[in-house]
Amino acid sequence: MSGRVFVATCGLSPQVITESIYALAIKLEPAFFPTSLRIITTSEGRDKVLDRLSSHGEGWLLRLCEEYGLPALDITDQDIVVPPAIEAGGTGLEDIRTSEDNIAASDTISDLIRELTAEEDSEVHASIAGGRKTMGYLLGYSLSLFGREQDALSHVLVSPEFESIDGFYYPTKKQSFIKTRSGELLDASKAEVDLALLPFVRMRSSIPKSLLSGKASFSATVSAIAIKSSSLEVSIDPGARSLQVGDVSTSLTPIQLVFFSTLIRLTAQKKELLFPKKNLYDKELGAFLIEEAKRLELHSALHKDTVLRMSQGVDSSYLYTLLSRLRKVLLESYGAETTERLIKEKKSGVGVKLVSFGSDPSNVRYLKLAHEAC
Structure with a gap:
């Protein structure tokens, strides 16, 4: 109207x-x-x-x-x-x-x-x-x-x-x-x-796009806003292939879960994910992604071509695609401000891109993997 x-x-x-x-x-x-x-x-x-x-x-x-x-x-x-x-x-x-x-x-x-x-x-x-x-x-x-x-x-x-x-x-x-x-x-x-x-x-800018365009309860909308002002409580459920931030849950693909969890693991180790320079393939990072997929029991859920590509090393083009698709899902589910708290991006020098988990890794809980540390 x-x-x-x-x-x-x-x-x-x-x-x-x-x-x-x-x-x-x-x-x-x-x-x-x-x-x-x-x-x-x-x-x-x-x-x-x-x-x-x-x-x-x-x-x-x-x-x-x-x-x-x-x-x-x-x-x-x-x-x-x-x-x-x-x-x-x-x-x-x-x-x-x-x-x-x-x-x-x-x-x-x-x-x-x-x-x-x-x-x-x-x-x-x-x-x-x-x-x-x-x-x-x-x-x-x-x-x-x-x-x-x-x-x-x-x-x-x-x-x-x-x-x-x-x-x-x-x-x-x-x-x-x-x-x-x-x-x-x-x-x-x-x-x-x-x-x-x-x-x-x-507060419109803080509301996820999915709640602006779709139909959601008043309480669900308020909960999405509340995430912004509180410390992020994050749960990852590999079995359900879902991510939950606060009271809001969203589905991720196996590779998106692996990539996001890799950012959390690296951040917990005081490291950042460094994108390889143009036309270079990072085998060490590819092996880290495979290891994380096995830890989450998602290795068998990944496409064979994906596992092969990671074993041969990942380049910046592949990582940009992963990052872009993950960000799109997070933006739809949690809005721009919360997404910035989940994924932190920065540049260090010409052509150098660093990505990390933007919140406290100790607040991340892995369902059915609670016995392991992040």
């Missing part, structure tokens, strides 16, 4: 939507008027929003647009996002009261923001003013995970005397009196509505 998208959490007070759009279009400089809406709410909240704001109900959203000469903007059932009900047969989440409800809400909200920010020419403005605090938190955190430079986060501020009054939806141009619960009359044209823009840390 391209264009300007307004995303908001909402409970049983749909006024927060018209208040926010008023503030965005009238008070904010430069103004932001959405071309589409996405309202995150509960099943009961959906009914309230449609009843009060849509043209099939009281039509307060269109009233706002008409009064201030804004482009017509209506809200339909298609614009409302309700997390799925936990119980079969439900029409949507009624409230967030259990851990299961929280998971449903977090996954729904993060999926929505991931989808909206996938379009390069879209601009997302998210409001956390309405609904449960949990929903607002999840929306803000999801924007922090996936948000780009053009995206924004805000909270609408309304004069205290007008807060939570059923008849107030936005400051009117002319006098318009609203009766409070206590019977007092307030003039809606005197209301003050402002927008507080909220700064947030953008």
Whole structure:
């Protein structure tokens, strides 16, 4: 979805939507008027929003647009996002009261923001003013995970005397009196509505490409980010041919596992993998790779041509190919920053390339090989 998208959490007070759009279009400089809406709410909240704001109900959203000469903007059932009900047969989440409800809400909200920010020419403005605090938190955190430079986060501020009054939806141009619960009359044209823009840390660059383009749970995305800020705990399972960093696991080919493990072993020995000079073949390094394949019990899994090539010595072209393919897998699974902590590359002099494991080898665990040191 391209264009300007307004995303908001909402409970049983749909006024927060018209208040926010008023503030965005009238008070904010430069103004932001959405071309589409996405309202995150509960099943009961959906009914309230449609009843009060849509043209099939009281039509307060269109009233706002008409009064201030804004482009017509209506809200339909298609614009409302309700997390799925936990119980079969439900029409949507009624409230967030259990851990299961929280998971449903977090996954729904993060999926929505991931989808909206996938379009390069879209601009997302998210409001956390309405609904449960949990929903607002999840929306803000999801924007922090996936948000780009053009995206924004805000909270609408309304004069205290007008807060939570059923008849107030936005400051009117002319006098318009609203009766409070206590019977007092307030003039809606005197209301003050402002927008507080909220700064947030953008972590999109730290998310693996596979989580940006695919569908992953909120917790899995957060776990991928958490790897970046913690000491790397790495597990290698030769039998399953997998690598696990933190809570995120990925599959590697036998030769990729052997190559990566070789970097770890050399680093543990205070050494680095030195790429041979052009047109030279390093038999000692080839023998080291074969030895590592045997230690991991992956020798028989390697292609015969691969074993033959290593026994004759490996050249820089072959190593560059191995390194490039391994980096591609790691980038897809763990993102750029974690990949840099797994593979460290540097040059030392003209045409000299050195590669090593970029973290602490003592934090690497070999499943079923735990009795051996790195």
